[in-house]
Amino acid sequence: MNVQGEIRTVAPETEAELAEYVADCHGAGRKLRISGGSTRLRRSAAANTHLTTQKMDGIALYEPGELTLIARAGTPLEEIERQLAAEGQALAFEPMDHRVLLGSSGMPTIGGMVAANVSGPRRVQVGACRDYVLGVRFVDGRGRILKNGGRVMKNVTGMDLGKLLCGSYGTLGVLTEVALKTLPVAECQRTLVFENVSPRQAVEIFSAALATPFEVSGAAFHSGTAWVRIEGLSRQVDYRQERLVELLRDKSIEAIGDNESRILWRDLRDLRHFANSPGAIWRILVKSTDAPQVIEALGPLGGAASLDWGGGLLWYAGNSDAAAVRKAAAPGVATLVRPAAATSGPVFPAESKGVAELSAVLRRTFDPGGIMNPGLMEG
Numbered sequence: 001m002n003v004q005g006e007i008r009t010v011a012p013e014t015e016a017e018l019a020e021y022v023a024d025c026h027g028a029g030r031k032l033r034i035s036g037g038s039t040r041l042r043r044s045a046a047a048n049t050h051l052t053t054q055k056m057d058g059i060a061l062y063e064p065g066e067l068t069l070i071a072r073a074g075t076p077l078e079e080i081e082r083q084l085a086a087e088g089q090a091l092a093f094e095p096m097d098h099r100v101l102l103g104s105s106g107m108p109t110i111g112g113m114v115a116a117n118v119s120g121p122r123r124v125q126v127g128a129c130r131d132y133v134l135g136v137r138f139v140d141g142r143g144r145i146l147k148n149g150g151r152v153m154k155n156v157t158g159m160d161l162g163k164l165l166c167g168s169y170g171t172l173g174v175l176t177e178v179a180l181k182t183l184p185v186a187e188c189q190r191t192l193v194f195e196n197v198s199p200r201q202a203v204e205i206f207s208a209a210l211a212t213p214f215e216v217s218g219a220a221f222h223s224g225t226a227w228v229r230i231e232g233l234s235r236q237v238d239y240r241q242e243r244l245v246e247l248l249r250d251k252s253i254e255a256i257g258d259n260e261s262r263i264l265w266r267d268l269r270d271l272r273h274f275a276n277s278p279g280a281i282w283r284i285l286v287k288s289t290d291a292p293q294v295i296e297a298l299g300p301l302g303g304a305a306s307l308d309w310g311g312g313l314l315w316y317a318g319n320s321d322a323a324a325v326r327k328a329a330a331p332g333v334a335t336l337v338r339p340a341a342a343t344s345g346p347v348f349p350a351e352s353k354g355v356a357e358l359s360a361v362l363r364r365t366f367d368p369g370g371i372m373n374p375g376l377m378e379g
Helices: 015-028 077-086 110-115 161-165 199-210 234-247 258-269 288-301 322-329 353-366
Strands: 002-004 007-010 032-035 049-052 059-063 068-072 133-139 145-149 174-181 188-195 216-222 225-232 253-256 280-285 304-308 313-318 333-338
Touching: 015 049, 015 133, 015 145, 015 174, 059 077, 068 077, 068 110, 077 110, 110 161, 110 174, 133 161, 145 161, 188 199, 188 234, 188 258, 199 216, 199 225, 199 234, 199 288, 199 304, 216 258, 225 234, 225 258, 253 258, 280 322, 288 304, 288 313, 288 322, 313 322, 322 333
Parallel strands: 007 049, 032 049
Antiparallel strands: 002 007, 059 068, 068 174, 133 145, 133 174, 188 225, 188 253, 216 225, 216 304, 280 313, 280 333, 304 313
């Protein structure tokens, strides 16, 4: 245990040790700031004890033939990706590395990835992180050790707590172990480039491409350029490129080859184009066809915007006024990813009445003492 000023850092090494400590905190009403590698959120929960899972690491099971991996929550994501790459596999949803954007140090963990439901550009094709969680083990706010799910999709029955914990940011429990489905890495990758297009034109391109059977695995836009990615076997990619070029023949199109394409999408995934931008960074979930009008509404506030997920994910770098940004972003849902010095307001938007009531019930069930990341997700 380390003590730094008024912040005490606790790093249990086993699930049993974690459960005992959380039970003591529940009894004493001691509030906890919970994290994995502390790389994904700039703003912390209102607590003076930092609980990290970093020492609870290691891959418990990896069966490449079964496309299944089980790892303890504190396992570095880089270690997971390295093991998968050795077998020609990957996490299909290509989770973002927030360190580029946030300038944070530390090491992203597999538990933090699941807790934040981190999903990258390939979400338009394969789904989100939560769609690949087969099972979880976690400690709830009373110190109880709970488990749910299994090693294969068919064993996930009843209430799927893995999906519930995905995106809960440690407010319902501390993950100790996760089971994930993996997928083979595509043999070939290519990107079609559309230059000098507006956000509206980019969304039109995305809508046309994603409506085809040609398995588009990425659709992003920034600073007047739109990119559409296709992956698969070499001959499949050649065919898909030909068909998409024919479909969009009224556009000026260039193609980027495999290596250059992979570098491009890694940078787009990590939002490298906004890494040095001043001001706040906002993540806005929006209906893809509404993205252009949201960008127009954000225009008077200054800053810049980019699109991912075919327009369904809008990133905005600029104004720090939470009320103004959320008003302009409507009907989208804006989350503050990187606050500026002058940023006011909560990280997450206010929930609707029905969602707020459901959230309150879940928190009373899993964390009746309100000790886990208190206030973090309250809009």
